[in-house]
Amino acid sequence: MKTVSVREARQGLSKLDELLGREDEVIITRHGKPIARLMKIRPRKPIPSHRKLRESMPKMREGSEILIREDRDAR
Numbered sequence: 001m002k003t004v005s006v007r008e009a010r011q012g013l014s015k016l017d018e019l020l021g022r023e024d025e026v027i028i029t030r031h032g033k034p035i036a037r038l039m040k041i042r043p044r045k046p047i048p049s050h051r052k053l054r055e056s057m058p059k060m061r062e063g064s065e066i067l068i069r070e071d072r073d074a075r
Helices: 006-011 013-022 051-056 064-074
Strands: 002-005 025-030 033-039
Touching: 002 006, 002 013, 006 013, 006 025, 013 025, 013 033
Parallel strands: 002 025
Antiparallel strands: 025 033
């Protein structure tokens, strides 16, 4: 973690991406007190496919619309 003052951040704005490349996190301070934290954007995790799960489940003999209708009629 690197600490940078507001003045240094303004003067070296073009270099902040290089600094983030070396450091995971950069803290920006004003008068020695932290006011902001810059972090790398992490790529989102891909949404898992549920294909294998669906393929492993047994096929229904009757459609769900029939089962729902029977359940409603029984009430």
